[in-house]
Amino acid sequence: MVAIKDIPGVQVFRDIRNSLKKHPTKKYKTRSLGVITHIVVHHSLTKTGSAKAYAEYHVDTNGWPGIGYHFHIAKDGSVDWTNSLETISYHVGNSNKTSIGIVLTGDFRVEKPTEAQMNSLIALIRYLKKLLSIPTTNVKGHSEMPGYSWKQCPCIDMNDLRKKVDSSFALPQKPxxxxxxxxxxxxxxxxxxxxxxxxxxxxxxxxxxxxxxxxxxxxxxxxxxxxxxxxxxxxxxxGTNASTPAKTKYVLPDGILKLGDKGEKVKQLQKALNAINFKCGKADGIYGPKTQDAVRRFQSMYAALKDDGIYGPQTKQFLYQELKKRGLI
Ligand SMILES: [Zn+2]
Missing domain, CATH: 3.10.350.10 (LysM domain)
Structure with missing residues (x-):
């Protein structure tokens, strides 16, 4: 089963799959990830709510095996993981087997999702798209799915959402x-x-x-x-206080550096990574797996960066900001 610990761009992510109400006897069927082709967005149709409340409603009132959705996004932008991706839960009828369901708390017929919710939704969709190789055209609102054009769900401008998912629309960074x-x-x-x-x-x-x-x-x-x-x-x-040693200044190399590269530029990058606590071992000028991993860990902090472990102009820009913040450049 896929384990998700953290989603770049999502500030609070909770795995609450095991704490939600489940039916005493009924169980959802499961699938392999390969059959998942769609991500479907819903609203809760309630102005307030929680994953816990939806789980109780789905089990007690609907008699379902558990909560119908895979993820819940609260108004504060926090994301709850509510069903494993392999679980075929109920949220879009005939398409359940091939879909992931995301619900946002809110009644978007009469109110708008919060900015924090939309940012987390974009971050979550980007993450799932990458993980499951789902094209953006298959990110749908509930009412866009076959047989549901009558449904007032999720009442979000899906074209705008898809555009933002694909664009370089920058999400706020972790606090x-x-x-x-x-x-x-x-x-x-x-x-x-x-x-x-x-x-x-x-x-x-x-x-x-x-x-x-x-x-x-x-x-x-x-x-x-x-x-x-x-x-x-x-x-x-x-500057003249002798008791404070001057901070070492760092240099960020230009160009592209990747696994297997060697030399002074790699050394500069390694020193900079170590300085901001993305440890990559001794700065030996060899771009080995440790350096690649440190670059990747750094990149994963930013939604705008591809975490490919390759150092280039974009990664440089974000590294520069981190060093600058600490007065190291
Ligand atoms: Zn829906």
Whole structure:
């Protein structure tokens, strides 16, 4: 069975297949992934709801073996995995056997899906398309499926959705990648400067430099505000403070690098990957499987990047942003 741990572009992904209500005796049939040809989108027809509630309704009221859908997308954009892809659940009659069902909570006859929902829907469809080799033309709304033209489901502009799935329409990145560093941290009970520094991926020395008024790093007050950036006044002097070693600067090579390549450019790439914690082993200038894997792991963080493990101009651009954020370039 396919195991899905994480979907690029989806910020919260929960595998709740085993916690949803199931019929005591009835079981859905199963299939091999090869028979899946379509992805079908539904709305719940309810303004509020949850995968748990739909599962209970499908089992208790409809008498089905379990929830009818494979995935649920809540209004906050979080995605629930509700049935294995191999499960032939009920959501589109004659086409159940060849379809994956995705439901969005909402009644889109009278309201619109949230932006977070649409972003997650696009990310999920892109992921499933790739996994199951499904063409975008086979991503359908329920009412577009044979025999369902009467159905008011999902009441989403499917042509627009398909266009976005195929375009380079960029999805927001995971929060840790695009949240700017706040200006201050407010000390909580139990905090130490060391914990705060570790949490923020910086050093105690750096924090003390930004907060010259802290005389004794062992005496923090709950509620005290700690500056997380150089203030305008001590910015100018920060470069001359001998206690802070200058950060190493990294260089990103041009061109394309891939498995089997060797040389100085590969070494530069490896140093940069290691610097942002995409560990690829010693920077030995050899683009081996470890380097390829680190590149792939990095690429998988971004919906806009193909995770092929090959370093090129696009990957360079995203790496550059990561290094820049950390002041490493
Ligand atoms: Zn439907």
């Amino acid at each position: 840790q990648n695009n949240t700017p560093t706040p200006d201050y941290y407010v000390v909580q009970r139990g905090d130490t400067l060391w914990n705060i520094a570790k949490h923020l991926n910086t050093t105690v020395q750096q924090i003390l430099q930004w907060n010259p008024e802290i005389k004794d790093p062992n005496k923090l007050q709950i509620g005290q505000r700690i500056r997380l950036k150089p203030s305008a006044s001590n910015n100018a002097s920060s």
